Amino acid sequence: MTGQYVLAIDEGSSSARAVVVDSEGRIVAEASQSFDPIFPQPGWVELDPSGLWDVPKECISRVMVQAGLSAKDIASVGVTTHRETIVMWDRRTGKPVHNAIMWMSKQTDEIVREWSERGLDAEFRRRTGVRNDSYFSAAKIAWLLRHVPGVRARAERGELAIGTPDVWLLWNLSGGTAHRIEPSAASRTALLNIERAEWDTEFCEILDIPISLLPELVPSISVFGELASGVLPGVLAHPVPVTAMLGDQQAGLFGQACLQPGSAKNTFGTAGVLTVNVGTKPKIMDGMSSSVAWKVDDRVTYEAEGVVFHSGQTVQWMRDKLQLFSSSAEVETLANSVPSNGGVYLVPAFAGLCDPYWDRDVRAAIMGLTLESTAAHIARAGLESMAYQTRDNVDKLIAGGIDIPVLKVDGGATKNDLLCQFQADILGIPVARPVGLERTILGIAHLAGVGVGFWKVDEIADRWQLDRTFEPRMSAELRAELYHGWQNAVAAARSLAP
Numbered sequence: 001m002t003g004q005y006v007l008a009i010d011e012g013s014s015s016a017r018a019v020v021v022d023s024e025g026r027i028v029a030e031a032s033q034s035f036d037p038i039f040p041q042p043g044w045v046e047l048d049p050s051g052l053w054d055v056p057k058e059c060i061s062r063v064m065v066q067a068g069l070s071a072k073d074i075a076s077v078g079v080t081t082h083r084e085t086i087v088m089w090d091r092r093t094g095k096p097v098h099n100a101i102m103w104m105s106k107q108t109d110e111i112v113r114e115w116s117e118r119g120l121d122a123e124f125r126r127r128t129g130v131r132n133d134s135y136f137s138a139a140k141i142a143w144l145l146r147h148v149p150g151v152r153a154r155a156e157r158g159e160l161a162i163g164t165p166d167v168w169l170l171w172n173l174s175g176g177t178a179h180r181i182e183p184s185a186a187s188r189t190a191l192l193n194i195e196r197a198e199w200d201t202e203f204c205e206i207l208d209i210p211i212s213l214l215p216e217l218v219p220s221i222s223v224f225g226e227l228a229s230g231v232l233p234g235v236l237a238h239p240v241p242v243t244a245m246l247g248d249q250q251a252g253l254f255g256q257a258c259l260q261p262g263s264a265k266n267t268f269g270t271a272g273v274l275t276v277n278v279g280t281k282p283k284i285m286d287g288m289s290s291s292v293a294w295k296v297d298d299r300v301t302y303e304a305e306g307v308v309f310h311s312g313q314t315v316q317w318m319r320d321k322l323q324l325f326s327s328s329a330e331v332e333t334l335a336n337s338v339p340s341n342g343g344v345y346l347v348p349a350f351a352g353l354c355d356p357y358w359d360r361d362v363r364a365a366i367m368g369l370t371l372e373s374t375a376a377h378i379a380r381a382g383l384e385s386m387a388y389q390t391r392d393n394v395d396k397l398i399a400g401g402i403d404i405p406v407l408k409v410d411g412g413a414t415k416n417d418l419l420c421q422f423q424a425d426i427l428g429i430p431v432a433r434p435v436g437l438e439r440t441i442l443g444i445a446h447l448a449g450v451g452v453g454f455w456k457v458d459e460i461a462d463r464w465q466l467d468r469t470f471e472p473r474m475s476a477e478l479r480a481e482l483y484h485g486w487q488n489a490v491a492a493a494r495s496l497a498p
Contacts, residue, residue: 003075003238005067006454008445009056010438011081011165012248013037013102013270017438018059020067020074021445023454025463027436029067031059038099043106043351046099049087052165053172060231070234076243077173077227078448080251080440081165083188086140088151088162088213094176097160098148100168101140104309104351106360108139111146115139115207127203129187129194129282129290131358135307137164137189141209158212164189166245167215170224173242178225181215183292183300184250192217194282197292197300220246220294221451243451248440249273250293253303255443256408256434257464259457264397264404266390267440268411268419272311274355274393275303276402285400287356288393294447296457304402306355306393310348310364312413314382317350324375332416335380341482343368345489346381348389356396357490362497367489386413387423388486394427406430406469410439417470425474426483435465 005028006021017032035055038046064070084103089096101107115121115132124132133139141162145152154160163171164185170178186192186199191209193200204211218224224242232240246254249267253275256265264276275293282290282302293303310317315331318324325334345367347353352360366378394404406429414420414433424431436442446460455463472479 003073003240005069005073006076006078006445006448007060007074008078008441008448009060009080009169010248010441010444011052011056011169013082016056016059017441018056018063019441019445020063020069021442021449023449025446025449025455027442029063031062031066033059037102041107045102045105047085047102049089049096049100049168052087052100052168056169057231061233064233071232071240072234072237074232074240075454076241076448076452078244078444079166079169079173079242080246080248080444081169083164083185083247083249084135084137085165086137086144086162087165087168088141088144088160089168089171091159091161094171097151098144100165101143103135105140106134106351108134108143109360111139111142120206123203123206124190125284127193127200128190129284130190131289132190133358134360135354138191138207138209141213142207145209155210155213160213161215162213163215166247170242170245173227173231174225175228177228178242179215180218180222180224182218182220182222182245183295184220184247185245186217187291188247192292194290194292197295219296220244221296221447244444244447246294246444246447249275249305250291250303251443251447252410252440253277253293253443254447254460255439256410257461258408259461262403265408265410265439268311268386268409268413270311270313272308272386272389274306274390276397276404278302278304278402283400285396287358287396288400289355304397304400306396308389308393309352309354310350311386311389312411314346314348314385315413317348318379318382322378324379331379331383332418334376335383336418338374338376338380341381341384342373342377343370343485344373344377344381345486346378346385347489347493348382348385349493353490353494355393357494359494359497362494365489365493365496367492383416383419384422386419387426388483390423391426391483404429406432408432408434410434420470424470424472426479428472428476428479430472431470433467433470435467
């Protein structure tokens, strides 16, 4: 084999990261860089497509220099990105027709309502496992077709392509030669038939979305394309293939070694996402989404998923907007300065509530303030809201017949011991924090390594190491009292929604 390292790229909602992993699965170098969203109108959130390529490209350059490597040293590349965001571009020039419409944007609400009035809500759930909601990609594609001049005609002539950020990144990595997607990301577009793990061409026609726009669908481990000259430093002495792609939450599930049905993880990122491996058949449950976890060879593994729109972003809001502390690391100290939340609850519905409520009209609220309430109580309430929202979704899994004996957690926020302990307390089950919290990028690196024979899928579990287990120590009575207070706060916030 030529090349002894894997290059992995993880592009999130607000930053990109690149790492180099050796043949033993260890990170030897990493680089990251942030980017900013665009807010054209209230409720609209977009991203500059050029930045979605320029930022990870810069991270690749920096990490290769840091590792002291060149193109000849890289055996394969893995790509994982945030999902549901949509880019549309010209196949010939590679020029985007519009900004990328981000997953949290609500500019497609009118289309969603129109589809609902046509009676398509049940069809979305039955066919795709997800909902008729602005969160998913289908309405974003429809919006571009309706609102960008000339796009409909160009799409019908086959001149345009669409993709989630991973597809756009692959297009640029390959110099415009590869337009492919795998089922985990495709299942979040609301255009994939969840039972067959194939594009639902009939549903695309119902939604008036030209099939010619869609990327080719291939397994999660495939030769997606080869890196173009100039992406890596040095001469391309051998082809460097992209051998693995996954949606970020599915990559995190893989990176947490949740390879058996019933194994679950919660990622505390900008959003918070609970995912559980449900095996080889999709399981559609009330309040949850059903998606593909990954497809390896001909075997499809499915997941159930509960998304919280604002998790770590709540801490950023308290830092930047309320200025309760100067760095995110300080929130634990401030929150720990009081013994409890003092009856204060923060419902972080800044763009509505996602799973399990699916109430996009509700707005954020702070409940239970008194003259004795302090910044510390609000900071604690903000941290606790992250754990309460996870509890909301875990309860839905249990109601759907899925037992969760232990919850693995990851993401930068889980450095916070107070958060992890409160999560265990409010769930009443152990919370396991691994060594190395960036499981998403490790997951895609490991999958890419499988693609070039560095290791096998069933060896991934041996690479997962426990840092600490947080055992629940709260009484059942206090747990019930606190969670009841949270449920009341959510109900109050929802009652104020238009």
